[in-house]
Amino acid sequence: MSNYLGDKSYLALKPQVDAGTPIIPTIHFPLVGENIRVSPNIAADRRMKGLDWKSDDVTKGARSIEGDFTVFGDPSVLGHVLNMIQAKGASTGSAGDGYTHPFTPGEGKHYTLEVPRGIYAERYFGVRGDSVELSFDEGRLLAKLMIKALGVWNGGSLAAALTGAGMTEAVLSTAYEVNPNKGLCVGDVLVIGATEVTLTSVDADGITVGFASTEITASAGDAVYLKAQTPSFGTQLEPFYLPNVRVGFGADETAATTAAGAEATATPLNEISIEIKNNLLSANQTGKRGTGALLNQVMEAQIKVKRLFENPDEWRQWIEGLGKAITIIASGKPINSDFTTRELLTLKFYMTKKIDSPNVLAVGGYVMTEQVIESLYDTATAKSLEITLVNRSAGTVY
Amino acid sequence: MRYKNISDQDLTVIGVGIVKAGADVEVAEPINNQNFALVKQPAKPEPKKEKAEDNA
Numbered sequence: 001m002s003n004y005l006g007d008k009s010y011l012a013l014k015p016q017v018d019a020g021t022p023i024i025p026t027i028h029f030p031l032v033g034e035n036i037r038v039s040p041n042i043a044a045d046r047r048m049k050g051l052d053w054k055s056d057d058v059t060k061g062a063r064s065i066e067g068d069f070t071v072f073g074d075p076s077v078l079g080h081v082l083n084m085i086q087a088k089g090a091s092t093g094s095a096g097d098g099y100t101h102p103f104t105p106g107e108g109k110h111y112t113l114e115v116p117r118g119i120y121a122e123r124y125f126g127v128r129g130d131s132v133e134l135s136f137d138e139g140r141l142l143a144k145l146m147i148k149a150l151g152v153w154n155g156g157s158l159a160a161a162l163t164g165a166g167m168t169e170a171v172l173s174t175a176y177e178v179n180p181n182k183g184l185c186v187g188d189v190l191v192i193g194a195t196e197v198t199l200t201s202v203d204a205d206g207i208t209v210g211f212a213s214t215e216i217t218a219s220a221g222d223a224v225y226l227k228a229q230t231p232s233f234g235t236q237l238e239p240f241y242l243p244n245v246r247v248g249f250g251a252d253e254t255a256a257t258t259a260a261g262a263e264a265t266a267t268p269l270n271e272i273s274i275e276i277k278n279n280l281l282s283a284n285q286t287g288k289r290g291t292g293a294l295l296n297q298v299m300e301a302q303i304k305v306k307r308l309f310e311n312p313d314e315w316r317q318w319i320e321g322l323g324k325a326i327t328i329i330a331s332g333k334p335i336n337s338d339f340t341t342r343e344l345l346t347l348k349f350y351m352t353k354k355i356d357s358p359n360v361l362a363v364g365g366y367v368m369t370e371q372v373i374e375s376l377y378d379t380a381t382a383k384s385l386e387i388t389l390v391n392r393s394a395g396t397v398y
Numbered sequence: 399m400r401y402k403n404i405s406d407q408d409l410t411v412i413g414v415g416i417v418k419a420g421a422d423v424e425v426a427e428p429i430n431n432q433n434f435a436l437v438k439q440p441a442k443p444e445p446k447k448e449k450a451e452d453n454a
Contacts, residue, residue, distance in 0.1 A: 026405070026432045189430050230431045232409035232417075 004118030036067030063290030073141030075391035085129030091395025116228035126150025153183030179206030
């Protein structure tokens, strides 16, 4: 029996053209961690039927597919993370100077993700970002994206036997899935029994897949799985680092951005993390095993900061409910050969107020101010949050 | 077997190395990745049968 190291896994992703059409993910990124789970909601059948034992069977419920993955917050993968959680505007720029991608609160794109587990790949499609947490671990930016998905293809079985030479199609079992071929794409490599086939069709009947004439002998009920891809990685970029982050506070966005523009005017913070939430609604629908649509609800964001206590003014601002704009600018490596453009992640919170601002004491430590800051809708500018990413990826990859 | 990197960027394939955009690479194991296309190599010509030497 073979065993498999988690280290050999990876994240493959690609934006879909629409919510319901999976695509083979061809963009590969290294993973820091992953915890995406399919819950068929299987529960013991507790109907009363004269048993002196809890149950004699289990039943399936509405399925949910959700979880998270964590990646280094580098300028390349961040583009896709943000594209899953926010609405991307028109990209500008060039290969020489870098491309600028603006993101604002709105509908993120649906993606197909693939995570291999040993020899087989689990494919999630119709994936959207529910929330993202940007934090620093030992100074390195990590992006932890909580996702929800419309569907998954993580294996199946044959509904009918394949009987030797000249097989050109397989019919998949509906024992679990209503449309068991949903999630597969032309070009996928399926393993049926011990034989590999490359799909040439995924039929509209929801159960049949086609392939070139192949000799396969397999019984009804035999396992079918999606072969893990050979990963291919583009240039590995460094994550954004805490030392290259400047945070500006100001009466409005202009003042905050000006303050963040130089080290002398930026506010030094010891720790900072940001959480942006879409609060996606998983709407179950007829004809679907589980979620039929992932819908944005009201969005929100919080910022947590830790800073050295200097004077009681922060405390006063907290209890008096004074609002401020915050601009966070993380800069990375130069893009242009003359060093005039850089990888850049800019978050502009147009209005914020502090939810909590205790001055924390600890033996042997300085007094620290630990703040939870709520991002608000700014009625003056009719804006809440704007994110801009400058990287080397043309807008066509999103 | 031979594969071509049909993407627009240089790609690192574990166990193979860096394959430049548009370049071919010879590998022992199949590459299951849509960024790479199998290069169909022309069938090798049948070796010509040599004429029996005329010793007559």
